[in-house]
Amino acid sequence: MDRALEEAQRAMEAGEVPVGAVVVLDGVIVATGNNRTRRDNDPTAHAEIVALRAAAKQLDQERLSGADLFVTLEPCAMCAGAISHARIRRLYYGAGDEKMGAVDHGPRFFAAETCHHRPEVYGGLAEEDAAAMLRGFFQARRS
Amino acid sequence: MDRALEEAQRAMEAGEVPVGAVVVLDGVIVATGNNRTRRDNDPTAHAEIVALRAAAKQLDQERLSGADLFVTLEPCAMCAGAISHARIRRLYYGAGDEKMGAVDHGPRFFAAETCHHRPEVYGGLAEEDAAAMLRGFFQARRS
Numbered sequence: 001m002d003r004a005l006e007e008a009q010r011a012m013e014a015g016e017v018p019v020g021a022v023v024v025l026d027g028v029i030v031a032t033g034n035n036r037t038r039r040d041n042d043p044t045a046h047a048e049i050v051a052l053r054a055a056a057k058q059l060d061q062e063r064l065s066g067a068d069l070f071v072t073l074e075p076c077a078m079c080a081g082a083i084s085h086a087r088i089r090r091l092y093y094g095a096g097d098e099k100m101g102a103v104d105h106g107p108r109f110f111a112a113e114t115c116h117h118r119p120e121v122y123g124g125l126a127e128e129d130a131a132a133m134l135r136g137f138f139q140a141r142r143s
Numbered sequence: 144m145d146r147a148l149e150e151a152q153r154a155m156e157a158g159e160v161p162v163g164a165v166v167v168l169d170g171v172i173v174a175t176g177n178n179r180t181r182r183d184n185d186p187t188a189h190a191e192i193v194a195l196r197a198a199a200k201q202l203d204q205e206r207l208s209g210a211d212l213f214v215t216l217e218p219c220a221m222c223a224g225a226i227s228h229a230r231i232r233r234l235y236y237g238a239g240d241e242k243m244g245a246v247d248h249g250p251r252f253f254a255a256e257t258c259h260h261r262p263e264v265y266g267g268l269a270e271e272d273a274a275a276m277l278r279g280f281f282q283a284r285r286s
Contacts, residue, residue: 041199043206043229044192056184063186077252078228081221081245086186099257102224106257107250109220114242114249 001092001126004070007034007047008133014039018133021047021071023055023064023088030067031055047071048079052086063087072130074101074123080109084117091119094130144235144269147213150177150190151276157182161276164190164214166198166207166231173210174198190214191222195229206230215273217244217266223252227260234262237273 007020011034019035033050037043048071055064065087072094075083080102083091093103102109103121110118150163154177162178176193180186191214198207208230215237218226223245226234236246245252246264253261 037205037228041203041205042196043199044187044196044225049187053185053187056186060184062180062184076224076228077220077245077250077255077258078224079221081219081224082187085180085219085221100259101257102220102250102252102255107220107245107252107255109245109250112220112245112250114244115220116243 001070001072001094003029003032004047004072004094005126005129005133007032008072008130011035011047012133012137018137019047019071019073021051021069023051023067023069025055025059025064025067030064031058044078046076046079047073048075049082052082052088056086065089068092069119070125072126073097073134074103074105076100077102077107077109083119084110084115087117088119090122092122092125094124094126095134096123096127144213144215144237146172146175147190147215147237148269148272148276150175151215151273154178154190155276155280161280162190162214162216164194164212166194166210166212168198168202168207168210174201187221189219189222190216191218192225195225195231199229208232211235212262213268215269216240216277217246217248219243220245220250220252226262227253227258230260231262233265235265235268237267237269238277239266239270
């Protein structure tokens, strides 16, 4: 999760909402990603999507069965869907997201009957660090 | 929607689940996409995501406010989330998807309280053509 926080820091330094993600397989980091929706003009370029796409490319396979995803913020519906499509084994996330989160808030996607693959979910890892970075970013943007 | 069906046909010819999508702004096609998860080894490369990313790149902007999306199959949670992030104005889809659909089935994402942008939704356009193509694909794969 420290590596995911570093990625979030990079997003912040680039003026993006600070969220970072890391894909790990067999104890090795396969890919990292940070939020780059503005830099790339890509509404799908959340940290999770960036990391999942990079990991699939790196491993040369469509699915990441057995891989785990660490992300500093609770995934939204788009990212939860992508995590399911990618067959991620375990999801570790930092701060909960009451507004856009879709894992333990809102649509609670993995609990939906139609969800075809559910990772194990562990929330609240390094929650304070992740949340503090987000708070700092939005406070700075408002002022 | 004819153009979206053509895109679905292309996916089928490439051995992919036949789904196609088109982004239209001010009556002009801005971008198209077809499902290419296998070809690209990209679990996120559903037709909608491919089309939305291409449209945002084409327009050089993160959001597609005022643009409409035509897709041959009801979007899944990942794609519904992306449609919301992209600020799509109207969503027109073909066949309903009881298994993975997240608009009128499953999590019904746009109806969730936490959904921050809801397009107008029109389902069932060219439904039979879209559904027949999908049925044909899965029948051929099973046999």
